[in-house]
Amino acid sequence: MQSQSARFLSLFCLIGLWIAASAARGDPSVLPSPVNLLEPFWRELTQGPLLYHLGRTTGRVVLSFLLAMAAGTALGLVMGTRPALDKWFDPWLVVFLNLPALVLIVLCYLWIGLNETAAIAAVVLNKIPNVAALVREGARALSPDLKAMATVYRMRPSTYLRHVVLPQMGPVLTGAARSGIAVIWKIVLVVEFLGRSNGIGFQIHLYFQLFDVPMVLVYSFSFIALMLLVEALMLQPAERRATAWRRA
Amino acid sequence: MQSQSARFLSLFCLIGLWIAASAARGDPSVLPSPVNLLEPFWRELTQGPLLYHLGRTTGRVVLSFLLAMAAGTALGLVMGTRPALDKWFDPWLVVFLNLPALVLIVLCYLWIGLNETAAIAAVVLNKIPNVAALVREGARALSPDLKAMATVYRMRPSTYLRHVVLPQMGPVLTGAARSGIAVIWKIVLVVEFLGRSNGIGFQIHLYFQLFDVPMVLVYSFSFIALMLLVEALMLQPAERRATAWRRA
Amino acid sequence: ETTVRAAVLKTGTVNWELDTIQRAGLDKANGFELTLQPYADNGATRVALEGGQADVMVADWLWVAVQRAAGKDYVFLPYSTAVGAIVVPKDSPAKSLSDLKGKKIGIAGGPLDKSWLILRAYAKKEYGMDLAGETEQVYGAPPLIFKSALDGETDAAINFWHFLAKMKAAGMRELVSVGTASVALGLDPDIPLLGYVFKESYLADHPDVLKGFYQASRGAKELLASDDSAWEALRPMMNAKTDAEFTQLKTDYLAGVPKAGPVNEDGAATFFKLMADYGGEKLVGDTGALPAGLFAKVE
Amino acid sequence: MIRADIRSKSFGPLQVLKNIRFEVKQGECLAILGPSGVGKSTLLRLVAGIDKGFEGSIQRPERIAFVFQEPTLLPWRSAIDNLLLVHEGLSREAAQAMLVRTGIADKADVYPGQMSLGQQRRLALARAFVGQPELLILDEPFVSLDDTTADQMLDLTADLLRDVRPAALLVTHDKREADRLATRMLQLSGKPASLGPVPQTFSGGRAYQSGRK
Amino acid sequence: MIRADIRSKSFGPLQVLKNIRFEVKQGECLAILGPSGVGKSTLLRLVAGIDKGFEGSIQRPERIAFVFQEPTLLPWRSAIDNLLLVHEGLSREAAQAMLVRTGIADKADVYPGQMSLGQQRRLALARAFVGQPELLILDEPFVSLDDTTADQMLDLTADLLRDVRPAALLVTHDKREADRLATRMLQLSGKPASLGPVPQTFSGGRAYQSGRK
Numbered sequence A, B: 001m002q003s004q005s006a007r008f009l010s011l012f013c014l015i016g017l018w019i020a021a022s023a024a025r026g027d028p029s030v031l032p033s034p035v036n037l038l039e040p041f042w043r044e045l046t047q048g049p050l051l052y053h054l055g056r057t058t059g060r061v062v063l064s065f066l067l068a069m070a071a072g073t074a075l076g077l078v079m080g081t082r083p084a085l086d087k088w089f090d091p092w093l094v095v096f097l098n099l100p101a102l103v104l105i106v107l108c109y110l111w112i113g114l115n116e117t118a119a120i121a122a123v124v125l126n127k128i129p130n131v132a133a134l135v136r137e138g139a140r141a142l143s144p145d146l147k148a149m150a151t152v153y154r155m156r157p158s159t160y161l162r163h164v165v166l167p168q169m170g171p172v173l174t175g176a177a178r179s180g181i182a183v184i185w186k187i188v189l190v191v192e193f194l195g196r197s198n199g200i201g202f203q204i205h206l207y208f209q210l211f212d213v214p215m216v217l218v219y220s221f222s223f224i225a226l227m228l229l230v231e232a233l234m235l236q237p238a239e240r241r242a243t244a245w246r247r248a
Numbered sequence C: 001e002t003t004v005r006a007a008v009l010k011t012g013t014v015n016w017e018l019d020t021i022q023r024a025g026l027d028k029a030n031g032f033e034l035t036l037q038p039y040a041d042n043g044a045t046r047v048a049l050e051g052g053q054a055d056v057m058v059a060d061w062l063w064v065a066v067q068r069a070a071g072k073d074y075v076f077l078p079y080s081t082a083v084g085a086i087v088v089p090k091d092s093p094a095k096s097l098s099d100l101k102g103k104k105i106g107i108a109g110g111p112l113d114k115s116w117l118i119l120r121a122y123a124k125k126e127y128g129m130d131l132a133g134e135t136e137q138v139y140g141a142p143p144l145i146f147k148s149a150l151d152g153e154t155d156a157a158i159n160f161w162h163f164l165a166k167m168k169a170a171g172m173r174e175l176v177s178v179g180t181a182s183v184a185l186g187l188d189p190d191i192p193l194l195g196y197v198f199k200e201s202y203l204a205d206h207p208d209v210l211k212g213f214y215q216a217s218r219g220a221k222e223l224l225a226s227d228d229s230a231w232e233a234l235r236p237m238m239n240a241k242t243d244a245e246f247t248q249l250k251t252d253y254l255a256g257v258p259k260a261g262p263v264n265e266d267g268a269a270t271f272f273k274l275m276a277d278y279g280g281e282k283l284v285g286d287t288g289a290l291p292a293g294l295f296a297k298v299e
Numbered sequence D, E: 001m002i003r004a005d006i007r008s009k010s011f012g013p014l015q016v017l018k019n020i021r022f023e024v025k026q027g028e029c030l031a032i033l034g035p036s037g038v039g040k041s042t043l044l045r046l047v048a049g050i051d052k053g054f055e056g057s058i059q060r061p062e063r064i065a066f067v068f069q070e071p072t073l074l075p076w077r078s079a080i081d082n083l084l085l086v087h088e089g090l091s092r093e094a095a096q097a098m099l100v101r102t103g104i105a106d107k108a109d110v111y112p113g114q115m116s117l118g119q120q121r122r123l124a125l126a127r128a129f130v131g132q133p134e135l136l137i138l139d140e141p142f143v144s145l146d147d148t149t150a151d152q153m154l155d156l157t158a159d160l161l162r163d164v165r166p167a168a169l170l171v172t173h174d175k176r177e178a179d180r181l182a183t184r185m186l187q188l189s190g191k192p193a194s195l196g197p198v199p200q201t202f203s204g205g206r207a208y209q210s211g212r213k
Ligand SMILES: Nc1ncnc2c1ncn2[C@@H]1O[C@H](COP(=O)(O)OP(=O)(O)OP(=O)(O)O)[C@@H](O)[C@H]1O
Pocket: A248, D113, D114, D115, D116, D117, D118, D119, D144, D145, E011, E014, E016, E034, E035, E036, E037, E038, E039, E040, E041, E042, E043, E069
């Protein structure tokens, strides 16, 4: 497909820029060229623990993402459509929205213990208010005309949600999902380096302590590569299908 | 106003919950009661450096927020309305969206130097892709009918942007702004503890290393309190004005 | 007069020494002016030195050795020999490392922590035990390791020394000190693990700084060893909640003061090799050998 | 059968409706005429139960069909899905048959945005007719249609009224449409508006004289 | 003055228009009639330059006013702002005067969502008339209006055509409207559609006979 080849070309340009920048800088310990990352990447992949850590991190990201999106969407929908409840929960939302990730993570570890539950809870609690804040805005903008139509024709609530509400929330939800995964993965990194014994975040911190920039980049980009794949193979096709009506 | 009193009541409930939880836990070094935070808070405020650090952090948050929102909105608008450019920049967006904050911050510090410019650059670069991803979704959903109308009547581009595009982007933009400030402040915290000698993030990390949970909370909540004020005095009235037409 | 900008961890114990230098005017007396740049994280101090925003920082010599092997012109000036220990709760039945089989150990600083590596070598030598394989490790930030050890979530803990001091003050018991383990492994316990790090290029531009800084550092150490009132001045920044903590911190600090004079380079090389065996390439880089010129020439 | 007793309906300070009382029995069709902006759509929304903020009471049956003044379709679902999703249990065949009767059978699988406005309006009619409404509300349903198509739609509506015998409410500016479908006609007028008999000056003749319709 | 030469316009595989050639001079008004879904709105969009994906060429003047088939207002701006924002340099007085002429002066400061559909349509008319268009395009502009109001709007349009003398294109299903405003009439028909003279069977008489308008 033409769009896929454009993606590749554009990625190559980005890599080209990077190579140029790295050559200009001339200090591979601070700004290594991507070419120099290939060999350590390959080593970590085939002999090293990269796949293991990537797996752990991905597992945490996926689980937290699903939990946070589900809870955040529900909360946002309720707050966006019920002004009375919104008034009540809005201050809570602001508080949790602005509670620093670090603080929440540390508190979770302290209260729940230094374990996986605490890690996931920390990420989910961090992300829910974010999703909710976005979804709430989308819910506030729901078309009153379509709602009237659905009321008059007594549409089933589940049908209404799926076929009337969700498509209207499309932009907000895909936006929240896309920036959501990114934010979640960033929080997972912090969670991992503060109190887990595996995962990309753990490795990045390890190499950061050793001041080994190339390895830090190898681990960062292994997840980014995964996300590029997910984006190209899942998110974009799904989005294309969901917004087909707009381009028709 | 009635809405304001609901806010207060709801905040009191939250604090009540907290007091109850803290009493149930019975370990003030891990979950201190808010009552016990008042005295250290007052001390830090009047004799301590709280105001100074809060000022530095707020300055960074505001500056980064303005830069990131401006650049992210522009980028998102372009990407959302020009599919050709979107194809090109989308992979870049995914890369920067998923570049860990930690990594980006460290790289900025290494490349630009351990100074304020690097700090702001790190935050802005972290946040731009987030805003852009959201705005792009909103831009994709812009009404083609209104665009046709604006084209036919030869509306000035600036008028079109301000009076046709912006109001349609309202939900996405307020969502991005609200969760944006929150995310930015979280990144600023990391930026501060990784390479600044002042700011709330610096203080929080300091007290975290000293295992002084009450002080960590005092500093966290001083910013949250500020955000609650901003929310009640600026964001909400602005939003009310911008969405008055919807409730009319 | 030269200004020496020191990037320090705000909570680090190095501040005690640097503060004493400033307070006693030891910097001016030795021909430089010391300014402090406090940061909240170790990483920040490293970035500061690398990026040229600071002239000196504190790091452990293994790390410096690896950086030097990788081509950085870092040199190392001893500051402290203080090392960690592994502690267990007061009522723990454990008498030696071998009793930790199947137990959970909390480790601050990650799998490459020096104390942890030395203890692994020691367990191997003394008990033929693979400490890493036969126990479960929980890595975490020092305060979290501190807390979970006190709560009994872990059966033993290895932490940075000022947290160890607090843990001991809170009633935990030292199972083995890393000093003991080093001696048993035939290592020179006087090899300073922590030190000031300068760039050679900076020292070349400011030839008098190294000597002056060394004199000032020694001066401060002597003052702290001999004068209790110097400690009283430091007490506010030591964050000691009780007198017991204060005394423990003071004792442990003084115990970590290295001998004056040059570093035993052969001993260091042996040490480096041992670390290479356990930490692997990750820790010591791909050279495996101690790079020349690591230790600053003083005296 | 519906029984409406609206004492007052206001938007903020603006009172739009006042003292409106009427009944429509099963099989009856009440046409409501009135100038633009008088409050016809508002009245229909009250009757349908969309707008609950008024003084008075309204009895209405459960199964309602409403042809809004604008098509009000789901732009992200195909034409036929716009019928199927709204009417649970409707068979695809029945839906397709109704599309045939409204003359948009070839548009079954396209999105509303790909249809002309007249086709969208017919889809909205199809959506209303395909159920078995006990109450049928039509807000100017036949505008934007050419004469031939409008006639077909009128016939279709007449058929439905005869077969299903719902209580029906029809808002129109077109006296001829009212003549054709309605069993009774009322005029909404005044500020705030109330219902009255259709005045003579507003009978068909005037429309012809004015050069319009 | 406009000169259109459209060889073909398709939506994907569906060809809608074919070989359409016409000219409208300054001061002329061309009425286009045709059944629902034939392609009238599509044609107008091509002429206005909204849709550029077609084969052929169109010459058009710079200043265009378009009354869309749906009002297409800015819902977040007040009625009068909907005039002022679209027409740069328009004075508030002139805008208010046009609201008076379209009979919605009391709605100047409310949002479109607070107006009835007929009022919104009149606002759309006001927006088109308040400029000094060289080309005026009207897509069924007078539906949803009662007869009296529709007459006023027709008069207003006639005034504008006389005073400003734009080239005008009018799509309508209502032959009487066309009679009143147009200097020429054409019928769009066929699949794909092309322009031809208005057939006798589609003259006013039939509309009366069919019981509609
Ligand atoms: N975006 C689109 N994609 C596909 N088909 C379209 C699209 N827009 C219009 N059509 C089709 O083109 C044909 C002409 O549409 P158009 O809107 O021009 O009709 P019209 O003559 O204005 O009808 P009406 O009187 O009902 O408004 C219709 O059959 C319609 O289904």
